[in-house]
Amino acid sequence: MSNHIKQFGWMKKMAENNDPAWLETTNDTSSRRTYLDELAKVFDQDSRSTRHKLDHFPSMVPTTAVGRLLGRYELFKLIKYIPGAIIEAGVFSGGGLFSFAHSSFLLEPHNIYRRIIGFDTFEGFPSISEQDASGESVHLKEGGYKDDCYESLRLSAQAHEDFRMLKGRRQIELIKGDIDVTVPQFIDDNPALVVAMLYLDCDLYEPTKTCLKHFLPRMPKGSLLVFDELGLEEYPGETLALLSECGIEHLHLRKLDFLKMCYAIL
Structure with a gap:
């Protein structure tokens, strides 16, 4: 197991449980996770329709x-x-x-x-x-x-x-x-x-x-x-x-x- 994975025990636990939130975060960092969480919060709390948010997705998806x-x-x-x-x-x-x-x-x-x-x-x-x-x-x-x-x-x-x-x-x-x-x-x-x-x-x-x-x-x-x-x-x-x-x-x-x-x- 790499030192990077050892550093973040929560990441290993998510991986072992096949948590979907982990699946795209093998090269994650705590700052990147905060970034993803904040974008997810913006998406979930935005009162506009899902259809509208999908049509304007660049504002709510990570750069990666x-x-x-x-x-x-x-x-x-x-x-x-x-x-x-x-x-x-x-x-x-x-x-x-x-x-x-x-x-x-x-x-x-x-x-x-x-x-x-x-x-x-x-x-x-x-x-x-x-x-x-x-x-x-x-x-x-x-x-x-x-x-x-x-x-x-x-x-x-x-x-x-x-x-x-x-x-x-x-x-x-x-x-x-x-x-x-x-x-x-x-x-x-x-x-x-x-x-x-x-x-x-x-x-x-x-x-x-x-x-x-x-x-x-x-x-x-x-x-x-x-x-x-x-x-x-x-x-x-x-x-x-x-x-x-x-x-x-x-x-x-x-x-x-x-x-x-x-x-x-x-």
Whole structure:
């Protein structure tokens, strides 16, 4: 366990209980927690309608949340002219997947063939392999990062689809289940699949390796391979999966200025 986690006992307790308030705070500090609490209080106490607050969300969300949205927007621009699906492995609460969906709706409203597909158990980590065991994250346990949001995300996806300029072809897809099972089956069921971006946020060795094995052969030159935890001691499995499946020496890795994620243009 890192010194940072030891310093804040309350954070460890929240993690052990899978408290949703902890789920996005692995790199938290007491000042950042105060910041998040104050924004939450502003949102809850504001007498205006939820609809109004959602429409003016930048005033009530943390800068880090806006940063994640902008990061996905920047990544999307890199593959706007690359045909194929956007695959996110590890959906969690849906912020990343829907950021890509918003980017597509805004920047390519007529591209009805852009599929945005998210894979997740929606029940937390199914298991922890020996390649993950040395990780420092308190989430590395069966059920870690559990966020029971599948139905909410499904309904949200439907609302966005209904509002699209062009309808008739579903764009946002949620694939629920163990990635080691659902990804090979998805490939079998979708023989024409081409992947423009593979965003790996599984955190773990086995699902990351499965995604690399099955999706990389379907990624054309110019497509984007994105890692959310590459090189992080908290989640060594992601790095080990890359080294095991395809190596790192031929990847020209880049990063965005304001996020930990890194990517390679293939």
